[in-house]
Amino acid sequence: MGQDRLHRGRRHHGHALPSWLDGGAYGSYGVASTFYTGALQTVTYKVPVYKFEGARIFTNKPPCGPKRGHGTPQPRFAMECQIDKAAEQLGLDPRTCGAGISPSPSPRRPTT
Numbered sequence: 001m002g003q004d005r006l007h008r009g010r011r012h013h014g015h016a017l018p019s020w021l022d023g024g025a026y027g028s029y030g031v032a033s034t035f036y037t038g039a040l041q042t043v044t045y046k047v048p049v050y051k052f053e054g055a056r057i058f059t060n061k062p063p064c065g066p067k068r069g070h071g072t073p074q075p076r077f078a079m080e081c082q083i084d085k086a087a088e089q090l091g092l093d094p095r096t097c098g099a100g101i102s103p104s105p106s107p108r109r110p111t112t
Helices: 030-039 073-089 094-100
Strands: 003-004 012-022 049-059
Touching: 012 030, 012 073, 030 049, 073 094
Parallel strands: 012 049
Antiparallel strands: 003 012
């Protein structure tokens, strides 16, 4: 299970995510799915310290591949649940806690 560190000031100190992906008996999209599982966890929050440990396990199941999200939706859901639980333990409203650790809009704007 992952770990999150929050502060009463609504700062997200860090996130650690160990992840094991069951991808069936063949390689398929295994490398990409494992990469995306780790790389896309911190895009919606400011996370100054992040640790990801991922492994794709070969099993005796039929080959499979991503339908949508390349292994990202499940750990994102778990991270959101952890942030909600941490907010409740700190006496914060989970609905507003996420807004306090969301990144600011970029000052750079794309040019056309």
